[in-house]
Amino acid sequence: MSSFEQIIASEEWQETDLSLLETLDHVLNRGLVIAGEITISVADIDLIFVGLNVLVSSVETAHEVLRKRQTE
Amino acid sequence: MKLYVYCLADDIEALDDPARGISGAPVRLLKTHDFSVLVSDLDADVVQVTGENALAHAAVVRSILDRTTPLPFRFGTLVTEQQLVNYLSSRKPALETKLAHVRGCVEMSVKIIQEPAAQESAPDENVNQGAGTSFLAQKRREILGGGQSAAEATRISTWLHDKISGLIRAEQVTLRPTEKLILAAAHLVERAKVKKYRENMAEACQSRPDLHFLLSGPWPPYSFANIELEFKTQFGVS
Numbered sequence: 001m002s003s004f005e006q007i008i009a010s011e012e013w014q015e016t017d018l019s020l021l022e023t024l025d026h027v028l029n030r031g032l033v034i035a036g037e038i039t040i041s042v043a044d045i046d047l048i049f050v051g052l053n054v055l056v057s058s059v060e061t062a063h064e065v066l067r068k069r070q071t072e
Numbered sequence: 073m074k075l076y077v078y079c080l081a082d083d084i085e086a087l088d089d090p091a092r093g094i095s096g097a098p099v100r101l102l103k104t105h106d107f108s109v110l111v112s113d114l115d116a117d118v119v120q121v122t123g124e125n126a127l128a129h130a131a132v133v134r135s136i137l138d139r140t141t142p143l144p145f146r147f148g149t150l151v152t153e154q155q156l157v158n159y160l161s162s163r164k165p166a167l168e169t170k171l172a173h174v175r176g177c178v179e180m181s182v183k184i185i186q187e188p189a190a191q192e193s194a195p196d197e198n199v200n201q202g203a204g205t206s207f208l209a210q211k212r213r214e215i216l217g218g219g220q221s222a223a224e225a226t227r228i229s230t231w232l233h234d235k236i237s238g239l240i241r242a243e244q245v246t247l248r249p250t251e252k253l254i255l256a257a258a259h260l261v262e263r264a265k266v267k268k269y270r271e272n273m274a275e276a277c278q279s280r281p282d283l284h285f286l287l288s289g290p291w292p293p294y295s296f297a298n299i300e301l302e303f304k305t306q307f308g309v310s
Contacts, residue, residue, distance in 0.1 A: 019288070020123065020127070022181065022286075022288045023126065023127060023130045024123065024126050026130070026181070026291055026294040026295075027126045027129050027130050027144075027146075027147045027294070028121070028126060028146075028147050029146075029294075030144070030146065030294035030295050030297065030298070031079075031143075031144040031145050031146035031147070031149075031294050031297050031298055032079075032080070032143055032144065032145040032146060032149075032297045032298045033145075033146050033149070033298050034077075034145070034149055034151055034155065034156070034159045
């Protein structure tokens with residue numbers, strides 16, 4: 001199975017970008033945790049926000065672009 | 073030398089095509105306590121959060137998704153072998169339960185955003201209100217708007233759940249994780265039901281043109297791997 005066999009949206013999305021962001025969202029925010037033994041370059045709590053914010057801002061940006069296209 | 077840990081499974085005997093992982097390090101199989109853990113030997117104390125490293129982590133976990141459903145570790149898990157062995161031995165029953173829960177499944181992800189409704193303008197009479205009255209009126213509008221927003225998110229969540237009822241083994245739904253994001257959901261779907269799941273989601277998308285959907289998958293079950301297990305372990309809740 002490929003990473004993204006299907007991405008559905010109302011309009012055309014930058015699928016490559018969204019695929020990357022979805023991957024980051026999954027990999028950075030979720031998964032088994034060995035409590036107290038994680039060594040990463042930023043604090044764990046920051047990672048949660050980094051991942052989510054990156055994804056959401058991208059979706060919103062894409063949505064904004066689509067909306068402008070529709071009004072043109 | 074430490075181990076960078078990608079994921080674990082209980083039914084992998086060997087890697088078909090040994091891959092390269094974080095920093096290009098070879099990936100190997102560590103077998104202990106009836107688990108098979110994909111790891112890389114890494115001479116580092118820190119793993120940089122870069123797109124390249126995150127994608128490398130994802131690629132290694134995905135490399136065995138066709139053969140089994142692994143439990144992914146979170147990006148950046150860098151431990152000594154003894155720490156990993158201690159973790160696995162102390163959590164063996166819970167990890168086996170988790171593996172059984174996700175066996176034969178993949179994770180599908182759904183995010184929905186909605187065009188925000190036009191802001192209602194304040195009544196004309198507010199022009200002559202004092203600062204205190206205006207402040208309270210604004211607060212009232214915010215509270216009422218927030219309540220409506222939450223109610224709408226709940227309605228959409230229920231509607232979405234009905235569309236895929238019977239097709240998912242488990243789900244994790246977060247309502248209104250941000251102002252514009254109505255919900256973020258992860259669905260644990262049996263592989264044999266993925267086709268039908270997609271068909272139903274496509275119908276759902278078409279029936280609500282006012283909503284914007286981001287669907288992705290299949291994923292390893294990142295969202296069904298850890299949180300409850302860690303809380304149970306840390307706080308001793310059975």
